[in-house]
Amino acid sequence: MSDSPQVRVLPLNRIRRNSNIDPRKGRNKAKYAQLVESITAQGILQPILVRPITDLEHDFEVVAGNSRWSAAQDAGLDSIPAQIRTMSDQEARIAAALENQVRTDLTPIEEAQHAVVLLADIANDHAAVMNALNWSRTKLDSRILLSHACHEVADALLHEQIKIGHAELLCRLPADTQRPVLARIIEMGYSVTETRDRLLSLTRDISTARFDTQDCLSCLHNSGLNADLFEASLGDSRCQNANCWNQKTTALIEATQAEAQQEFGVVHTDLTLPREGYSRLEAKGTHGISSAPVCYANTTVL
Secondary structure: OOOEEEEEEEEEHHOOOOOOOOOOOOOOOOHHHHHHHHHHHHHHOEEEEEEEOOOOOEEEEEOOOHHHHHHHHHOOOOOOEEEEOOOOOOHHHHHHHHHHHHOOOOOHHHHHHHHHHHHHHHHOOOOHHHHOOOOOHHHHHHHHHOOOHHOOOOOOOOOOOOOOHHHHHOOOOHHHHHHHHHHHHHHHHHOOOHHHHHHHHHHHEEHHOOOOOHHHHHHHOOOOOOOHHHOOOOOOOOOOOHHHHHHHHHHHHHHHHHHHHHOOEEEEOOOOOOOOOOOOOOOOOOOOOOOOOOEEEEOOEE
């Protein structure tokens, strides 16, 4: 990275945006409209940061200040003050993140998406990213979780339709489940606490699973994974991926059934047993048999 950056007034049409550097994935429309109005009235008060590029149509690209660059165009300006600094892609991404962090200008999910890119830049070195962004491990881990938000959840947080607690609850769900749950939250106006309570009724306690739960210990959809790092969590380990739970349960039943068939020949589950193909015996009552064991003639039932 070069020493002190130059400051010049540059033509807007010679500057481009680079989506691989800019961490912003959307804008709050109301806040952006206020920015355009301010620039129309007062001009650009703080220079943007750009780096030189080799391109036939552009001489520079924005590193930090994309909102000001875009708003300047919408305000009808032809030029913009800019600091010019030669930087690598990695240096530019770090600079963009730091500038937006100082300006409190990004949503948590935009920070999350940028952190994931930086992790890829620095060979998944969490400590290096924490140092570059001046983040705690708690904040980095929280943002990594939020990077799993589907587009609709990210957009809802951007436009303040939900809170970060809602997003943290939703991000442990598969993307195709996040969408309908998000729609319901917005429709009903559920608070974070109400959302948590309703999700609890849709999840399964991993401690009750009959299948091997070793993979569950590090699974994103395990609500208990680092639950203390987040503003909202279901707490104890609960599976939030119903499809995975059902697949593992089905696989266990099929394996148990196959083993039983080796010993008994004919084996049924409660889903495959022929109608009226057996009689259920009771210890007491009209059909009571005292303490005698329950048997099914020539058939084993799982």
